[in-house]
Amino acid sequence: MVEVRAVQAVLEDLRAEGEALDALVAPLGAEGWAAGTPAAGWTVAHQVAHLAWTDGRALLAVRDPDGFTAELGGDLAELAASVDKGAAAGAAEPYARLLARWRAGRDALLEALGAAPPGARFPWYGPPMSTASVATGRLMETWAHGEDVADTFGVRRAPTARLRHVARIAVRARDYAFAVRGMAPPAEEFRVELAAPDGGLWTYGPPDAAQRVTGPALDFCLLAVRRRHRDDTAVRAQGPDADRWLSVAQAFAGPPGAGRAPAADGGAA
Known part of the structure; x- marks a missing residue:
């Protein structure tokens, strides 16, 4: 049930x-x-x-x-x-x-x-x-391509609690993101703490993990679907492997693609 x-x-x-x-x-x-x-x-x-x-x-x-x-x-x-x-x-x-x-x-x-x-x-x-998982994957991809359409017309969509599905996929796909680039996945778990759209906190991984990722859930999800460059987000890493993850994070299957270049003015692309 x-x-x-x-x-x-x-x-x-x-x-x-x-x-x-x-x-x-x-x-x-x-x-x-x-x-x-x-x-x-x-x-x-x-x-x-x-x-x-x-x-x-x-x-x-x-x-x-x-x-x-x-x-x-x-x-x-x-x-x-x-x-x-x-x-x-x-x-x-x-x-x-x-x-x-x-x-x-x-x-x-x-x-x-x-x-x-x-x-x-x-x-x-x-x-x-x-x-x-099938439904969650389709939601993630629908949201990601929706961001492409929104960005086309300069629309800023308000983040919703549905982003928790995207965040969860991105966390679970951590090792895949490394492997698809021919990189060895980190041996230890990370702690991920994301500020949810409603002001709450979404957490993943052991609370005492030495390596951590923190920031707004929206920024993390945009990064994980490669719709923002990490320099244009407020997501931060503590630890070398966690920092490396932010450069390769990927919530979807398949080739990573080119991703977004940093915004010229330092803002969101």
Whole structure:
């Protein structure tokens, strides 16, 4: 019962995150959908098309795990190529059709995840994931690409408690962030303390850990989805390995990409 309630809670957060981005892109006309975003070569349409493509992959993994596994690529380069191809194909659609397809895919994925039996696990680009983990991953990516769209138009979205999902993924993906760059993960655990949007504190890791990361949850999440350079955040590290982590932190699977350059004026990019 606890697991069911936890899944329902993250599914509601995933729904809300999708609706928040939907409200940002739906009023845009053709010119807005064709606007270039901070991701080089990607328009707003590319951002939404990428989410629609990845939602579709997640839906396949939930509905047809064997079919997903049969289509699974072999390495990160192949995954990156598939992502780019999916985004480009979707971006070529009329924006109204793309928007409708993205909405339908979001609804179908939410329905499929809600109907999954307790304890189910699904294949993905890495270790198999639970229902809650699939939903959390989709929320993280929806929020991250929503930041790209928001930055395109100079919109500053108020952070919400939904960021706790992004922060948790980033903390759990610490060792992956090192490994995907061919670096040995640190041997010891870190303490992470993040100032939540509601004034509370989100904590991870042992309280007495020698190496620590502290700062606003929003800044940490922006850093972990590589939408801000660390120099443009108020996230701070204590200890050499924790400091190194802030330069490689990554909450998503696949190649790290170029990330954001420091803002020219020292502010947020």
